[in-house]
Amino acid sequence: MIFDKLINHLKLDKQEFTFQFNSHPNYPSALAFSDTLNFMGVKNDAYELDKEYWDELPEEFIAIVDNSFSLVKKSGAGYSVYSEKAKTLNKEELHKKSTDFVLLFEKTENAENRAAFDFKPLLYVVFAIILGYSFFTQTLFEALFNVLSLAGVYISMEIFNQKFGNTSTVIGSICGDTSGKQATNSCDKIIKQDKTSILGLKFSDFSLIYFTGLVVLGLFLPATAYIVKGFTFVSVLAVAYSLYIQAFVEKAFCRVCLLIISILAGQLVLSILFFENTVFTIGMLLLTSVLWILIFCTVLYFTNILTQKEALQKSNAKNLRFKRNYELFKSQLLENEKIEFQDTETFSLGNKDAKLRLSIVSNPYCGFCKDGHKIMEGLLEKYPDDISVQIRFNYSPERADEKYTRLLSAFNFMYHNKPQKEFLNAVEQWFETRDEEKIVSLARSSDAQDLTPFIEMTMDNNNAGLNFTPIFILNGHQFPDKYDREDIWFFVDELMEDEDFQ
Incomplete structure (x- = not known):
């Protein structure tokens, strides 16, 4: 789709x-x-x-x-x-x-921050440096040659990215509508169905290698004029091959391919008319050979890496589709014996009459509990009327120091005297700062609180074997070990609608 x-x-x-x-x-x-x-x-x-x-x-x-x-x-x-x-x-x-x-x-x-790192701004900076260097240190025609090389690199990179599923607005705008009866303008038929394969590289990949090499050689004009002119003559063979494939094999002309051909033709004309032959040396030939080999290996490396990544993503998608099946998750969830907690008045949030009840057994000094609380807060934010949450902080007076006692007292005071949002904000602030004094100042009370309910709740947790933190409990069933806690997002809607589970 x-x-x-x-x-x-x-x-x-x-x-x-x-x-x-x-x-x-x-x-x-x-x-x-x-x-x-x-x-x-x-x-x-x-x-x-x-x-x-x-x-x-x-x-x-x-x-x-x-x-x-x-x-x-x-x-x-x-x-x-x-x-x-x-x-x-x-x-x-x-x-x-x-x-x-x-x-x-x-x-x-x-929503926009989930996108991967965008390398295009860096690419534009490199292009700008090359253009600035060309126009300030080289002749006009040498600079124009470099402009055409950069245009070729940019278009070739767009084709390269499109090969791995990325949408290119540039290619789309050049090719136009490629559907229906306008198949003669179809780029897909030429680019995506390219049957050329040399060590896994397509014909379009060699376009990227070629133009990248010319960009580097073009920076050393006129010293490299002899070699650059030789490559532009060789490019005629590639142009002839491309036109043959489009006209006689696929019988469809690709606009972006024709644009690249135009760039190659422009470079050929510039090199013939305005580049003077320089002295050819073996050293220059060796340096050029090393350059092309490095570029070829780089493109080949990234092609193999991205191909493997694409294959792994497809395989992983199939595996996750199986893992995220609700019936499978439910069967794993119900395998765990149901836990019956005592009705202890502790940190109960959300809609207390909701059919889906989530309990999180945690410890304020547990480093892993921070992510568990973020998930819990996200669920409360998204489903404020459809979920009930209980925070079950473990507390034993014989093992707790004075700082923990003051911290839990501050939380208890805020829970009973402040809005739910302020209480949750204090819990979030704690996991971000680990500063007891800051939480006490937010509570605006340092009075000792009755922590007996937390002692009873901790005994309840221990009797149920809930010794490690954090642990999610859904309607009395411990969250399955085979799933990551973040996976709850894929099942919460169906859990709320499943009358059998409720």
């Missing part, structure tokens, strides 16, 4: 989104799509809504248009639809091509 335009518009990491979507046990359903958006930081709610009520929808929403998840934006009297490509539909066309499924979304602040 393709929804490149939608992912780009939401500014999400396409590789991460695709991986999470493909690994969902209900892939490729609407539930899988909705859960993946939630995981990526785009809060959403799905509805089955008759078309007659669509006029009341927000300016932006997600719908299934032409069997693809698509972003729909109201644009005057019509609608802009973004999926694998952008298109404009009027109201009647949109209603006809869509199901009743709509998804309303709201991006959170960290």
Whole structure:
């Protein structure tokens, strides 16, 4: 399923989104799509809504248009639809091509921060340095040659990235609409179905190697003019081969390929008309050979690494799809004997009448408990009315020092005298700072509290064998060891809807 335009518009990491979507046990359903958006930081709610009520929808929403998840934006009297490509539909066309499924979304602040590191700004800086050096130290025609080389590197890198599933807006804008009857303009047919393979490298990969080498050699013009001119003559063979494949084998012309051919032709003309032959030396030939070998090995290395990564992601997605199956998770959860806690008045949060009850057994001085509490706080924030949470801090007076006693007293005072949000903020502050005095100052009370309920609760934990922290307890069942605590996000909706589990 393709929804490149939608992912780009939401500014999400396409590789991460695709991986999470493909690994969902209900892939490729609407539930899988909705859960993946939630995981990526785009809060959403799905509805089955008759078309007659669509006029009341927000300016932006997600719908299934032409069997693809698509972003729909109201644009005057019509609608802009973004999926694998952008298109404009009027109201009647949109209603006809869509199901009743709509998804309303709201991006959170960290939605865009999940994207991987973007190397393009660094690449642009390198390009700018090369251009500055060329125009200030070389002749105009030598500088223009370097500009063409950089253009070739940039386009070749976009093709290289696209080979591994990354969407290229540059390639898309050059190739235009590659669907339907416009196959003569299709870049996919030439680039993605490239049958050339030399040590795993495609014809487009050699374009990246070639232009990268010319960029380096171009910095030393006119000293390297003889060798540069030789390479531009050799490029004629590549141009002829590419045109032959497009015209007679695939019978479709690729616009981006024709653009690269134009760059090669421009460099050939510049080298013939304006580059003077320099003295050829063996040393220059050896340095050039080493340069090409290094670039070739670098591209080959990254190709192999990215190919392996892609294969591992596909395999991992299949494994996770199995692991994230709710029925499998539920069977593992129910394997653990149910724990019956005493009704102790401690830190109970959320909706106390909720059908899903989460208990977290932890210790304020446990380094691993910080992440467990973050998950708990996230669940409370997202499901304030649908989940009940109990924080079960272990406390034994004979083993606790004065600092821990003061800390727990401050927490107890805030729990009984402050809003829930302030109490949770104090717990969060503690795990960030580990400063007892700061928590006491937040409580604005240093009075000793009755900690008897915590002593009883700790005995309760010990009797149930809950000696290590942190531990999640869901409706009396210990969270399965085969799952990471973060995996609870993939099952919490179904846990709340499962009447048998409740």
